[in-house]
Amino acid sequence: MASSPNSDEKSGGVVTTQEPSGTNMPNSRSARAGETSRSRLFKSINLPALHLGSCLALSFCMVYVLDGYLAVPTESPRRVDGQFKLKVSDITTIISAVLTIVKIIVGAWAGTIIWNCAFILLEKRGLTLPQVNRIMSFYVPPLPKSYAEGLVVLLLFLVIPQQLISPLLSGAVDWSPSFDYSTTLQSTAGGSPEANPLSWFWYYYITADRRGSVRRAAGMTTLAWGVSALDRHHSRHVLNDDPSKSIPINSTLYNAIVPCIQIHSITFPMAPPPELVFTIANNSVYDIEEDPTRLSRAGEAPLRYGVMGNAVLFDPNDRPGLTDELPHHDDSTFVMDRPADYMHTGLMYAVIHLGVPGVDGPGVECAKFNTNIFGTTSNNQWPTVDHGNYDWCATYAIVNLTAGIATSETSTYISGRVVETDLGSTDLEIRGGPWVKEAMYLMPDVMSNVAIMNTTSLYTWEDMEGYIDKLIRYSYQGTWDMLSRTYDDVPKTLKLDVRYYQTRVLASVSHARVFAWLGISILLTLSAGVLVLGKKGLCERGIVFDGPVAALLTDSAEVLKRQGRGLTGLSHVTKEDGLGLMMIQGDAAGGFHLVPVDG
Numbered sequence: 001m002a003s004s005p006n007s008d009e010k011s012g013g014v015v016t017t018q019e020p021s022g023t024n025m026p027n028s029r030s031a032r033a034g035e036t037s038r039s040r041l042f043k044s045i046n047l048p049a050l051h052l053g054s055c056l057a058l059s060f061c062m063v064y065v066l067d068g069y070l071a072v073p074t075e076s077p078r079r080v081d082g083q084f085k086l087k088v089s090d091i092t093t094i095i096s097a098v099l100t101i102v103k104i105i106v107g108a109w110a111g112t113i114i115w116n117c118a119f120i121l122l123e124k125r126g127l128t129l130p131q132v133n134r135i136m137s138f139y140v141p142p143l144p145k146s147y148a149e150g151l152v153v154l155l156l157f158l159v160i161p162q163q164l165i166s167p168l169l170s171g172a173v174d175w176s177p178s179f180d181y182s183t184t185l186q187s188t189a190g191g192s193p194e195a196n197p198l199s200w201f202w203y204y205y206i207t208a209d210r211r212g213s214v215r216r217a218a219g220m221t222t223l224a225w226g227v228s229a230l231d232r233h234h235s236r237h238v239l240n241d242d243p244s245k246s247i248p249i250n251s252t253l254y255n256a257i258v259p260c261i262q263i264h265s266i267t268f269p270m271a272p273p274p275e276l277v278f279t280i281a282n283n284s285v286y287d288i289e290e291d292p293t294r295l296s297r298a299g300e301a302p303l304r305y306g307v308m309g310n311a312v313l314f315d316p317n318d319r320p321g322l323t324d325e326l327p328h329h330d331d332s333t334f335v336m337d338r339p340a341d342y343m344h345t346g347l348m349y350a351v352i353h354l355g356v357p358g359v360d361g362p363g364v365e366c367a368k369f370n371t372n373i374f375g376t377t378s379n380n381q382w383p384t385v386d387h388g389n390y391d392w393c394a395t396y397a398i399v400n401l402t403a404g405i406a407t408s409e410t411s412t413y414i415s416g417r418v419v420e421t422d423l424g425s426t427d428l429e430i431r432g433g434p435w436v437k438e439a440m441y442l443m444p445d446v447m448s449n450v451a452i453m454n455t456t457s458l459y460t461w462e463d464m465e466g467y468i469d470k471l472i473r474y475s476y477q478g479t480w481d482m483l484s485r486t487y488d489d490v491p492k493t494l495k496l497d498v499r500y501y502q503t504r505v506l507a508s509v510s511h512a513r514v515f516a517w518l519g520i521s522i523l524l525t526l527s528a529g530v531l532v533l534g535k536k537g538l539c540e541r542g543i544v545f546d547g548p549v550a551a552l553l554t555d556s557a558e559v560l561k562r563q564g565r566g567l568t569g570l571s572h573v574t575k576e577d578g579l580g581l582m583m584i585q586g587d588a589a590g591g592f593h594l595v596p597v598d599g
Contacts, residue, residue: 045528047105047108047109047112047528048109048524048525048527048528049525050105051102051105051106051109051521051524051525052521052522052524052525054098054101054102054105055102055517055518055521055522056518058095058098058099058102058169059514059515059517059518062095062169062172062173062509062514063509063511063514063515066091066173066507066509067507067508067509067511068506068507068508069086069091069506069507070085070178070180070504070505070506070507071085071086071087071088071090071091071175071504071505071506071507072085072086072087072502072504072505073087073503073504073505074087074088074089076502076503078090080182080502081182081183081184082184088175088505091173091507095169095170095173096170099166099169099170102166102521103163103166106159106162106163106524107163109159109524109527109528110159110160110162110163111547112543112544112545112547113155113156113158113159113527113531114135114136114139114156114159114547115544115547115548115550115551116155116531116535116543116544116547117135117141117152117155117156118132118135118136118547119539119541119544119547119550119584120148120151120152120534120535120538120539121135121141121142121148121149121152122584123148123539123540123541123584124146124148124149124538124539125142125145125146125148125149127142139156139160141153141156147538148538148539151530151534151538154530154534155527155530155531155534157523158523158524158526158527158530159523159524159527161520161523162520162521162523162524165517165520165521168513168516168517168520169513169514169517171513172509172510172513172514172517173507173508173509173510174507174508174509174510175505175506175507175508176505176506176508177503177504177505177506178503178504178505178506179250179501179502179503179504180502180504181251181252181499181500181501181502182499182500182502185497185498185499186245186247186497186498186499186500187495187496187497187498188239188240188242188245188247188253188495188496188498189239189240189242189491189494189495189496190239190256190257190491190493190494190495190496191240191484191485191488191489191490191491191493191494192240192485192486192491193240194485194486195484195485195486195487195488195489195491196486196487196489197338197487197488197489199486199487200338200487203486203487207298207299210297210298210299211298211299211300213298213442213482213483213486214297214298214442214445214446214449215449216482216486217442217446217449217475217478217479217481217482217483218446218449218450218453218475218478219478220238220477220478220479220481220482220485221446221450221474221475221477221478221479222450222453222478223238223417223418223478224236224237224238224418224474224477224478224481225470225474225478231470232420232424233424233425233426233473234420234421234422234423234424234425235258235259235260235261235406235408235420235421235425235428235477236258236414236418236419236420236421236477237256237257237258237259237408237411237418237419237420237421237477237481238417238418238478238481238485239253239256239417239418239419240417240485246416247413247416247498247500248413248500248501248502248503249413249414249415249416249501250412250413250414250501251412251413251498251499251500251501252410252411252412252413252498252499252501253408253410253411253412253413253419253496253497253498254409254410254411254496254497254498254499255407255408255409255496255497256407256408256411256419256421256496257405257406257407257408257433257491258405258406258407258408258411258419258421258428258477259403259405259439259476259477259480259481260403260404260405260406260425260428260430261401261402261403261404261425261472261473261476261477262401262402262403262425262426262430263399263400263401263469263472263473264400264401264402265399265400266350266397266398266399266400266465266468266469267397267398268379268380268395268396268397268464268465269380269396269397269398270380271380272380272382273349273351273382273396274316276316277316277349277351277396278382278384280295280314280316280319281303281312281351281384281394281396282384282385283301284296284301284302284303284304284312284351284444285301285303285304285353285384285392285394286301286304286384286385294319294320295312295314295319295320295444295445296320296444296445297320297441297442297444297445298445300445302444302445302447302448303351303353303392303394303448305353305448305452306353306355306356306359306392307353307451307452308353308354308355308360308372308373309352309353309373309374309451309454309458309460309467310352310353310448310451310452311350311351311352311353311447311448311451311468311471312350312351312443312444312447312448313348313349313350313399313443313444313447313472313475314348314349314443314444315346315347315348315349315440316349319441320441338434338487338488338490339434339435339436339437339438340434341431341432341433341434341436342404342432342433342434342436342437343402343403343404343430343431343432343433343436344401344402344403344404344436344437344440345401345402345403346400346401347398347399347400348398348399348401349396349397349398349399350396350397350398350399350468350472351394351395351396352394352395352396352397352464352468353392353393353394354366354369354372354374354379354381354393354394354395355369355371355372355393356390356391356392356393357369357390357391357393358390359390360372365383365391366381366382366383366391366393366394367381367382369381369393373460373461374460374461374462374463374464374467375460375461375462379395379464380395380396381393381394381395382394382395395464397464397465397468399468399472401472402430403436403439403440403476404430404431404432404433404436405430405431405432405433405436405480406421406425406428406429406430406431407428407429408421408422408423408428409422409423410422413501425473434484434488435480435483435484435487435488436480438483439476439479439480439483440476442479442483443472443475443476443479446475446478446479447471447472447475450471450474450475450478451471458470458471458474531543554584
């Protein structure tokens with residue numbers, strides 16, 4: 001028997017490969033019958049090549065396909081605009097499935113590497129039974145003392161990390177809320193199907209109808225401006241709520257006709273108000289409106305409501321009291337056509353109720369009354385004529401504005417029924433339109449109602465100018481919407497295009513993590529080349545591709561003779577049997593058997 005290369009090692013059960021003495025060994029030791037060098041090369045690279053291809057494909061898809069992908073949320077259907085969209089769960093499942101396939105390939109190749117490492121050590125240095133157990137179960141080789149043992153450590157270093165790096169890739173995808181727009185345009189009604197031109201006659205004919213319209217206009221204002229506190233000086237428009245459609249918020253509406261008002265300036269003069277302005281405001285406070293001082297289109301006194309912040313806007317030279325077109329109640333031949341296009345431009349007066357001294361604050365004269373919702377800043381404050389026990393304090397502003405309509409190329413849904421123009425009011429091309437003149441006549445009534453309800457984002461403290469600006473803009477837009485939706489049957493036949501806003505979940509892939517995972521995975525491919533070159537240069541025996549079979553068919557009779565056992569007793573051999581160092585030895589027939597080194 002040939003001498004052991006590790007004859008100084010005495011602890012129990014080591015196995016190595018030893019070349020038998022004698023003449024040339026048959027080719028079957030390095031190659032099976034019928035096996036060619038090409039087939040052995042294929043066996044050497046098939047699993048690493050498959051592993052490399054899988055890793056490259058997965059990495060490419062994650063970096064160049066998945067990164068930036070907009071997945072549909074859980075509650076959304078997978079088919080959108082005729083296309084199939086994946087959900088987050090689908091993508092997670094696909095990544096997990098591919099990683100499982102990669103893990104199976106890694107496991108198969110790792111088994112080949114481990115068996116070859118065991119046979120390298122058995123051939124070149126010998127192994128004890130505990131060492132065999134450690135390397136096969138825990139991938140822990142003995143400390144390297146030779147090139148062969150260094151080869152084993154290198155192979156294990158290239159393969160072992162592959163089984164630990166899956167979390168590096170599965171955690172490389174972050175998800176965040178996002179959106180997309182549908183590629184298919186939908187349509188919605190441009191007006192209300194309830195609009196009835198015949199009601200326009202009754203609006204003029206019956207005061208109660210006009211009062212109802214005022215309340216409805218205030219409701220439109222609240223509907224448009226009560227949904228968001230953000231005011232970017234953009235126009236808003238209330239559309240019909242089509243029960244058959246639910247248009248998502250943030251959807252885009254094209255070419256909508258919207259009310260548009262541009263306020264160029266608001267100034268608070270320090271001089272007393274003009275006599276006519278004072279008279280109109282005074283009569284509106286005390287419910288004694290008479291022509292030509294009448295402000296109200298609904299037969300009410302808008303400033304009669306003693307709520308701080310109550311305000312009206314009017315043109316003293318063009319108001320309902322001067323242009324009374326209301327028919328006599330006995331006039332059965334009256335016909336009211338759709339109003340002609342009109343655009344209002346110029347100066348108007350706004351009168352703001354500040355409070356009642358002695359009721360809303362200290363009982364002082366109006367000039368010194370500065371305890372109100374607008375802060376402590378004094379304005380040009382004056383009382384109305386005393387018709388009772390208290391003075392009603394007011395101030396006024398001169399407003400330069402232009403009011404009309406505009407076509408908004410794109411508008412955004414801020415609620416299911418309200419759109420906001422994407423351009424600011426000053427950027428829209430304003431023009432005349434129907435209902436504008438009547439909307440301006442209704443402004444005192446509607447502004448008073450909106451101010452009293454105060455359900456919009458009307459901030460007051462130290463911002464009277466901003467308050468008046470918003471109150472005027474909000475009230476005008478709500479009033480025009482009310483008139484158009486109630487009496488105009490032209491827009492209701494118009495269809496507008498809508499591009500739906502779609503909620504999505506955005507995939508963000510960490511390229512660093514993906515490429516780190518790919519770099520570590522490539523080490524497995526390198527292990528194939530290291531194994532081929534290492535076995536060829538250091539070992540007599542070629543690469544073992546079926547390690548369990550090779551181990552099962554290895555003859556252990558020489559080892560068992562020491563204990564007087566037969567081949568069937570192999571399953572009972574333990575380290576306590578003191579078998580000593582063992583090696584694998586080739587025989588003349590090309591087979592291999594275990595031999596004891598120290599006996």
